[in-house]
Amino acid sequence: MAEEVKVFGVWGSPFSRRVEIALKLKGVDYEYVEEDLSNKSSLLLKYNPVHKKVPAFVHNGKAIAESQVILEYIDETWKNSPILPKDPYDRAQARFWARFIDEKCMSALWKAFWKHSYNWEVVSSRHHGETLLGCEDHEKAKEEAKEHLKTLENELKDKKFFGGETVGLVDIVGNFIAYWLPRIQEASGVELLTEEKYPRLYQWIHEFENHDVVKEKLPPSDKLLAFFRGRFESVSTSK
Template structure:
């Protein structure tokens, strides 16, 4: 059996993405909780460039960056597809996942951390951005249609 380890933080939406995908595919794994204030030598060894979680280690080989890891999981293990097979639909899934990471998450964090007028402006931005997502999912059970996929997993931080 393949050795699969996930270096992460229980409350991290980026770690949760990987956990969701591994569970969706039925992959057994060991979760290694990291202390981000005191990063382990293994985390630093496996992700020397960014020095952050999550890192998936499969048979001793590390993969970093959550969206990259999700694609790796989809291509490596049998089970429900995370990414569409159709190239256009696949590109769209990548677009919306990147939109979540680069636009929505920073705006949501800003709305949570700011105060006063800055918070109100940030909340308006979040509402606008979530409107794009709402429009995209209209009439569908999941972003990918009838089945959970990349965008749904990437958007796990939206409650």
């Protein structure tokens, strides 16, 4: 009996793309369902009733939400091409850095580029943030983002990927930094991550977005760039 694997996502969401990258690395066939975050489907609300966000992952009728939880489930279900280390200490470290990216880096980076308190769902569904950051807070967010990037730069050391020689959990969770961030920088005209300041991260970005498997599951660069240019223009004209 064939397995049922479904991913409910949004084409430009770094979170749903994480799940697709993991499944592709594992060689797992799945059905992808594109969602409209401004008009969420009944299935998305059924499969992720708590957060009502993408991604939602369904395996043989059982639903799982939250991208990092889904990634661990995928790794435990399909044993080939592991994305988490076998050693308990190394696994704990991978989880730590994955959470650092989501809980520290992502928040600071969003605030560094948008003076409104945006998150991905707000940006992608064309709604405006409700809280306007003051100039001082906005600059503080930029400095915080730079500090977090430097922390990641130091953790990467001289490794090809955070997981060593192969793409692992931290690399997949860091997809926003590797692929979305450079396009946001180009769209906004604001540069936080440069080769001069973060040479190791810059090399990691090159390795990640050119990885044979990963690049198949990244959104088109021109489409993503146009999307963010539209969002920044929308914000500037709504002031």
